[in-house]
Amino acid sequence: MGRMKALMEAIAGARRPAFFTGAGVSTLCGIPDFRGPDGVYRDPDAARMFEIDLFDDDPSFFYRHADALVYGGGSIEPGPVHRALVALQRAGMCAGVVTQNIDGLHERAGSSPVFAVHGSPAIHHCRSCGDAKTFDEIVAMRGGVPGAVPRCRICGGVYKPDITFFGEALPEDAFRGAAALCAEADLVVVLGSSLVVQPAASLPLATLRAGGRLAIVNRGETPLDRFAFFRGDDLAAFAEAAEALAAR
Ligand SMILES: [Zn+2]
Structure with missing residues (x-):
């Protein structure tokens, strides 16, 4: 956890730290890695679950495939990173969360505000x-x-669900809120995103442009690595260190 110390000090010292999350924080909860409507899901059948025309023809196709990814019979629960961000928020060290994920787990964990830039099943x-x-209510x-x-x-x-399907516009309000949060943040911490799915992936640039700092914790390279003052790959270690910081 030694390396995480520099990041934790930055979070503790930031005036308005914001957090930007991607698929990596949800795979920690056993949700398969997929990138939602803008990405490619390995199972070509499941990739079609986000086509709006197909949904209107046969909504059971979506709901069959969405059980493993979103609903899980209500059994998919927030993971360590979701919980750590709530702990930071309660300690006054999280100004808001931007997420590319469509599983609604930040909202369910209790984070607020959450800007779900690819929509949300909340x-x-x-x-x-x-x-x-x-x-x-839908689960019930x-x-x-x-x-x-x-x-x-x-x-x-x-x-x-208010998840953005192929053929639908991205949620404008969430995008505007996310852009404002990032522009007002003096630190943005990217967690579990490869920052390749646009336009969401360019949001952390708003923090840099406004003079703020960028930290990235992700397994694998990102196009913004060279702009980051901190670069790590262990999300579990981040969650553990953040919980300890919030309890301090
Ligand atoms: Zn109706």
């Missing part, structure tokens, strides 16, 4: 009448039945 909307339901409606499609009691329409 809220679902009826495709027909726009009625909104929370993640927990589906009753743990694999592939079950949650239907609107008002109009009979189908609920779709």
Whole structure:
């Protein structure tokens, strides 16, 4: 954990530290590594789960594949990095979280604000009448039945998570919020992202442009490595050190 000390001192000393997370923080929870609507999922069948036309034709296709990635019968729980960011927030050392992930785990762990730049299943909307339901309400409606499609009691329409599917625009509010958070941060810490899926991956540049500092903890290279004052690869060690910092 010795190397993490420099990063922890930077977080403790920052006025507005922000955190930017990617797939690596969710694989720690047993969620397969996938990059959502902008990326490539190894199973070509599953890659189609984020096609909006297919969802409207056959929503059960999405809900069958989404059980392992998002719903897990309600059994997918936040992991060490999600919990560590909540601990930092309670200690006044996290101004907000930007995430590329679509599993909703930062929200469920209790982080706030969370800017989910590829959308989030925290809220679902009826495709027909726009009625909104929370993640927990949808899990309850589906009753743990694999592939079950949650239907609107008002109009009979189908609920779709507010995850950004192929063919849909990125969520503007989340993007604007993320850009503002990064621009106002004097430190942005990238956790478990290779920073290759654009335009989200360029958000940490807003911190650098405004004169802030960049730290990266990711297994594997990123295009922004040369701009980082701290470069690590062990997310579990980060989580452990951050918990200790928050409790200090
Ligand atoms: Zn409806």
